[in-house]
Amino acid sequence: MRTPITRRRLAGLTAVGMTWLAGARAGLAATSENAPMGLLSKGPGKRPEPPQATLDLNTHVDQLRLQLSIAFTQDPDADVAALLAVQLAALGRLARIGLTHGRDAELRLLCQRVADACDAESTMLQGWQKVRRGGAS
CATH class of the missing domain: 1.20.5 (Single alpha-helices involved in coiled-coils or other helix-helix interfaces)
Known part of the structure; x- marks a missing residue:
C-alpha cells in the first residue's frame, strides 16, 4: 500500500x-x-x-506547482472543481503577466480577453463550490 x-x-x-x-x-x-x-x-x-518578465514567469510556474498539490477527496466533482479553480487562477495570472510585460498589441488583446474570461469563470466556479459545500453539510 x-x-x-x-x-x-x-x-x-x-x-x-x-x-x-x-x-x-x-x-x-x-x-x-x-x-x-x-x-x-x-x-x-x-x-x-534576468528581465522582470522572466522572474515573474518563473514565480508563476513555481506557485502553480505548489497550488496543484491538492489532496484528492475521491469525489470527482469536488476534485475537478478544485483543480479548475487553481488552473483558472493560474491562467488569469499568466494573462496579467502578458498584459504587464507584453509588447505585441494582438497578444495583449488576447491576454486581456483571457484574464476577463478567467475572472468570470472563477466567480462562477466559486459560487458552485459554495453551493456544493453548503449542500454537503
Whole structure:
C-alpha cells in the first residue's frame, strides 16, 4: 500500500525541488549559448539579472506547482472543481503577466480577453463550490 503524501512532506519535497530548479535556471541562463547577445557582459563570474518578465514567469510556474498539490477527496466533482479553480487562477495570472510585460498589441488583446474570461469563470466556479459545500453539510 502506498504511503500518502502529506502537505508537509510535499512542501518539503517541493522546497528542495524549487531550490534545485532555481540553481538549474541560474546555471542555464549564465551559459553563452543560452543567453541573448550582450546579456553576459556583466563580467567574468557574474550572472546577469534576468528581465522582470522572466522572474515573474518563473514565480508563476513555481506557485502553480505548489497550488496543484491538492489532496484528492475521491469525489470527482469536488476534485475537478478544485483543480479548475487553481488552473483558472493560474491562467488569469499568466494573462496579467502578458498584459504587464507584453509588447505585441494582438497578444495583449488576447491576454486581456483571457484574464476577463478567467475572472468570470472563477466567480462562477466559486459560487458552485459554495453551493456544493453548503449542500454537503
